Amino acid sequence: MSDNTTIDPSWAAEKGKSFSADRANRVARNAVTSMNVMAAARDVSRMRTYHDTYGVMLAHTGNVTNQRQSGRCWMFSSFNVARAATIKLLDVDNFEFSQAFGMFYDKLEKANSMLENVIALADRPEDDRELLEVLDYGVGDGGYWCFAMNLISKWGLVPKDVMPETACSKNSSEMDAQLERLTRRAACQIRHAAAAGESKDKLRAIKDKAMADVYQLLSVCLGEPPATFDLEVKVGKNAKVDASKLTPILPEEGADDAKEGDKKDDDKKPAMLLRDAGITPREFAERYVPFDPANYVDLVYMPGGNRVFGTSYHVKVTDSVKGGRPNKFLNEPQDVLEAAAVASLKAGVPVSMSCDVMQEYPRHIDDFPGVLATDGVDLEGLFGVGLKMSREDMLEVRETSLTHAMTFQGVELDGDGKPVAWRVENSWGKDACKDGYLYMSADWFRVYGGEVVVRREFVPAEVLRDWDEGPVVDVEPWDGIAAGLGINRRD
Known part of the structure; x- marks a missing residue:
């Protein structure tokens, strides 16, 4: 390049000529343009030496979960750790918490935090960097372990079948767009009220109205979160739960296939059904998720x-x-x-x-x-x-x-x-x-x-x-x- 600050066309022409003259360049070009970068770059000799065996x-x-087209990886990872304790407690092979329930309260809490931050920064100019970060961060899907732990501590958990996935939890972009519009509209109202000299109480009244709207929107998109629910789940023979809430499932599995004397003690126990009616999400977490978020x-x-x-x-x-x-x-x-x-x-x-x-x-x-x-x-x-x-x-x-x-x-x-x-x-x-x-x-x-x-x-x-x-x-x-x-x- 001539003066080292601009690209000289003759330099580009020379580079193009030398590139085409090299056999390795031609092979790489043909591979990448036909199959894309990673497929062309994979080292087959190295790849086949990897073995998924672990000491x-x-x-x-539990079964592998699926966040679909949403940004809830942090919630799925956290819940997958927490459910391990429930799987052991209930003596089952699989259990899954409702990520839609977690998503509902995550969005609700994020909206509240965002608008509280807008109130705290209400006197800043519109191009203030911290304010712009608050508005950009907003109510998106992303998060961290601590977000999930705070949700569990405050709101509890529910099984997946109590609040299953919806179209909006599986693919959150359309819901998120409307939530962002709603919360930014409220942020604008708060800033206009602050500029007019309104009190903090007035600003929070605007926030409270917006929060009611957020709850409404989330309920439409994700369904209403249960205040209470009836837990009914088949548990293993070694479940460590309140015995008064267990009933045997009859007839006993394999009763006709083996003599009593041939069975081990654990095998003699019938399969059990756990029933716990009218519990809250926090009660479910306290009773059936032996896991301390703190x-x-x-x-x-x-x-x-x-x-x-x-x-x-x-x-x-x-x-x-x-x-x-x-x-x-x-x-x-x-x-x-x-x-x-x-x-x-x-x-x-x-x-x-x-x-x-x-x-x-x-x-x-x-x-x-x-x-x-x-x-x-x-x-x-x-x-x-x-x-x-x-x-x-x-x-x-x-x-x-x-x-x-x-x-x-x-x-x-x-x-x-x-x-x-x-x-x-x-x-x-x-x-x-x-x-x-x-x-x-x-x-x-x-x-x-x-x-x-x-x-x-x-x-x-x-x-x-x-x-x-x-x-x-x-x-x-x-x-x-x-x-x-x-x-x-x-x-």
């Missing part, structure tokens, strides 16, 4: 720059539930995250995790579905250019962020007890990936992963001190830390 693997994980630590790996290990970060104006626990993340070295996740899985407890899932992921390759590995696709060899970056550098220039939450259900370890690969339960349905699961190499997670949520008992004492007593730094939603956490990108 540590949870036996009962007993978890959210660990992230964000090296370099102003991202300090041992420090918790909280992103301003993104908390979804006013009065709930703040959405904070403790930054620790990668080996801390790995050790805590391995300890949890060895104890039979699944782990919510998040990553930048589309990085180096040949998602739609039929012959090797569900493989996340740093050497599974040879993009540098395909294009003949350098593309590799460290996690630290990618965070600095916003090349990676935590965009998708899933669940660790197993891990393969090497001779030193270090992870080789992770078994990952996704929420794209059983027909996606490999029967709904992903194989994730440890190297891939170290570059593109970066968040695990684990019970306190699996975290070293010094890390717990960081979580409980260490500094919590508030960062703006446009800060690099917020970008790395996937603010406005989590789906």
Whole structure:
């Protein structure tokens, strides 16, 4: 290029000529233009060496769930962890909570938080950066572990059949568009009233009217959430529930096929039906979800720059539930995250995790579905250019962020007890990936992963001190830390 500030046409012509003269370039061009980048870049020799066998693997994980065309990965991941406790309690092979119920109250809480933030910023100019972030963040689908925990603590849970999926929960874009219109209309009214000198009480009266409209819209799109419901579910013979609420299912399965003397003690127990009438969603969570939402630590790996290990970060104006626990993340070295996740899985407890899932992921390759590995696709060899970056550098220039939450259900370890690969339960349905699961190499997670949520008992004492007593730094939603956490990108 002539003066190094503009592109000289003669330079482009020379580049085009030399490109076409190279055989490797022609092969790469023909492959990519006919089958797209990832299919052309996959390294067949490497791909076929990956085996989805794991030395540590949870036996009962429930059926693979499906978030459809919605951005509720964080909710599905969180609920998949919580349901493991219910599956064990009820002695069943599968159980699923209603994500539509969670979605209803998530949207309701987000609308309230958004409008409260608009009231707090009512004196700011219309191009104020914090105000614009509030309006952009709005009532979208994205979220985090803490969002789900606050919803469980405040609103409870219900089984999926009590409030099943709807067209709007499966594909949320049309509902979200109207919710955004409704809440931004209310934000405009609040700002006009504030400019006219109206009191905070008047501003909240506008918010209250808008919240009633939000409830109305959500009820139309998702159905009315139940205040109470009758729980009726078949449970296993070893269910640890109130015996007075159990009735046997007769005739006993296999009664005609075996003599009493041939049966083990557990086999002699009849199948049972659990009936609990007129319970609230919170009562259901308290009785049948032996899971403490407050007993978890959210660990992230964000090296370099102003991202300090041992420090918790909280992103301003993104908390979804006013009065709930703040959405904070403790930054620790990668080996801390790995050790805590391995300890949890060895104890039979699944782990919510998040990553930048589309990085180096040949998602739609039929012959090797569900493989996340740093050497599974040879993009540098395909294009003949350098593309590799460290996690630290990618965070600095916003090349990676935590965009998708899933669940660790197993891990393969090497001779030193270090992870080789992770078994990952996704929420794209059983027909996606490999029967709904992903194989994730440890190297891939170290570059593109970066968040695990684990019970306190699996975290070293010094890390717990960081979580409980260490500094919590508030960062703006446009800060690099917020970008790395996937603010406005989590789906």
